[in-house]
Structure formats: structure tokens, C-alpha cells
Amino acid sequence: MNFTWGQLSIAFVILIIPALILWKFKTGLLTKMGIAVVRMTIQLLFVGYYLEYLFRYDNTWLNLGWILVMVIVADFATIDRSELKRNRYLIFSIFIATFLGVLVIDVFFLKFVIQLPNIMTAQYAIPITGMVLGNCLQSNVIGINTFYYSIDQHQERYRFFIANGSTQEEALFPFFRNALKKSANPTLASMATIGLVSLPGMMTGQILSGSSPFIAIKYQIMIMLAIFSGTVLSVYLGIVISSKFVFNERNNFDKTIVKKD
């Protein structure tokens, strides 16, 4: 059931409750809350209008262009949130890792699972890419942050391995394993409890807009598989590609990648 903008504006009234609570305890979060709510509203309005046009034209190149824009934004957000230095090598590495992660997943699920005649159909390609991308962003942040910060913290361990005849790949193996474990764990945990603890947002949205729950869970199962596979692939690629630049030809770690306060 559709509802009007006027009705939506009533929804904002509920903010009085959290605002009062946050104010009473002098959390200093009121300004932050105001900014967050305004940003959320404007960004979603923008995306809504944009997608409306994207869906209306439904042009393969336009859709692909939008996906590229999303990947680029995710790329920069990943690097900033992982507290690593934003240099061009890292931007390049994470771009490739994110883009490939999304591409493999899109092609597999849209071409071979849903079997769309054109996988760049806006109605499918944009939301699925968005879901996978958002999760890639979170996992990549955990993955590369864990990887580079633990190497920085345990440089003598890495050097001990190098000084005892390891190749760079061999010496990085325990750091790589640790980063993969940490980044894959949250997705695995949410897969294991999904449906019991909370109803996933996408499924809820589909049901609210009139789909049968059976269709909704089919999509939800597909999207969970897509998210998990896409994130692991992209964390793997992000570390493999970026480490080619972060270590020099003497296998020494470029500490400047890690931002210290």
C-alpha cells in the first residue's frame, strides 16, 4: 500500500522520544541526531528520484555507470573507515577488489540463478549490487584494517619469518588468515540467526510492498549467499592486490599506510 508524503512527515514526530531521552542524559547527541536524520532523508530522496529515472530509462550503460559510481563511493568509504592512508595504490586495489566481487556475484546470480535476459536490468541489478556492495564495504573495512594494523603491531613477527627463509606470501599467511576470519565472522553469525532474531530489511520491504513471503524468502536466501560469497571474495582480492604495493621488493612493510594519531 502506498502512502502520501504528508503521511510520511507524521513519522518524524516519533523522534521526540529519542530526542527527549538523549537530551535528559546530556549525551550531546542532539545535533548529531539532527544531522543524521536530515542526511538520511536527503540521501534517500536523492536515491529515490535517481532510481525512479534509472528504472524509467532502464538503459544498460546508465545502470552500469551507476554501479561504477556506487563502487567508487564504497572504495573511498572503505579506505577512510579502515583508518588507512588514502593513497592511489590503495584506492586502486580496493576499487578492483570491490568491483570484481560485485561483478562475479551479479553475473552469477542474475544470469545463472534468476536467468534474466539482460543482467543489467535496473530493477534487479541495482538493488542486488547495492546489498552486496554495502556488505563488501563493511567486510573490507574489517579485513584490511585487521590485516595492516596487525602487521604494523607485530612487525617483528613478520620479520622473524622473513629472516628465516619465508617468502612474503608465507610470512603473511597468519595475518591473512586472521583478517579473513575476522571479516567473515559477522556475516556468518548473521546467516546463522537470520529469521529467528530479526526479519531482514530486504525481505520486510518486499512483503510490505505486496510480495508473498515465499518469494521474499527465496530472494533473501539468494541475497545471503550473494553477500557472503561476494564479501569473502572481495576481502581476499583487496588484501592480495593492495599487499603488492604495500610491501617493497625487499618485502619490507610500508608503515605509512597505517594512520597513527
Place this chain on the structure above:
Amino acid sequence: MEITFSNVDFAYDKAAKPLLKKFSLKVKDGDLIGIKGPSGAGKTTLFRLLLGFEIPDSGTILFNDKPLEPFQLQLLRKETTWVPQDLDLGEGKLSEVFYFPFTFAANRSKSPDEMKVLSTFEALGLPKSVWQEEFTNLSTGQRQRVGLAIAYLMDKNIMLLDEPTSALDEASKEKIRNLLFDGKRIILSTSHDPWWLDRCSKIIELK
């Protein structure tokens, strides 16, 4: 095998006065070198330069008469074992982390069975119980002995030992020397210990 330092200058802080100035040294098979000097004189830095973790500001380091360019450096690192004073093998039980260095292609053929590891521990005065302990819970001295055990079992041609006897009693020192010194390999060691320095074939003093 031959290692040559020739007129090496090096400083961590390029604005300050250099830590090493015109340092030269030639080492060949069978040499047991003791490097002594106050802390901060650059003893450990010599190892770091040799292992390629730092690069000389001027001068050259040669391995088998070739400069330590990346390719030659990789060849050297396959021949070396380095025992730092504070060994870090990572998190986990000793029995889990001990074998990791033996999974490297360069060391795989030397991977020892548990019996051999434990008998080496015994020779170094490490109790059997450490095998099941968390590596990070071992004392610095115990961890260093684990490093010496790894060095012995890897049986490399070049050993770099950082204060190898600092955590040992005399009986263990004797055992270490007997285990490691075979008269063929190169051993470079930093040490404050007169007992150890007395047994080196050459002593270098850094100021």
C-alpha cells in the same frame, strides 16, 4: 658462503650523527663472530642491515661477492636463521605455532618430529610442559630458547643470534654452543657475555 660489509654508514635519524660509520667486516664459513658494545651502539642494527630490513646510507653489503639487491637478498634469507631476543611466533599453543616456520618451502625438508623437538628442548633446559602452553605466556628467556631450538633444527648456513646466552645458565650455554657451533656455518652474535665472547673466533666492538 661469505658476507662482507664495506664502509657502511647508517643512521635511523638521518639528521643525527650516524650510528654506524665506515663499518667494514668480512665473514666466511666457520666464523663465530661476537659483536659487543653498549646498547644503542648498533649491534642489532647490523643484523637488520644484513637482513635487508634497513638499507645502508652509503657503502655496500655483499653476500657471496654480490651486492644485496632484492634477488641476492632472497638467496641470503633462505640461508639464514635469526634468533631475536624477544621471539614472537604469534598466538596459540607452542605446539601449534612452533611448526609454522617449518612450513616454508625453504625449510620444509628440515621439519622435525615431535620427539626431536622435545629432545632439543631438553638439551636447552626447557621443560616438556612448555609444549602445551600458550606461546605468549612463556617467559622471554623461554621464548628465546625456543628460538634457539628452531635455529638448531633448521640447521642453516648462517645464524644471527641476538644475545644468545642472556637468559641461560652456564650448563645451558655450553649446550647451545655445542649444538650450534659445527665449525662450518657462519654465526654472527651480539653479546655482553664474557663467557660467550671468549669462545668467539673474532670480536667486533661497536662504540
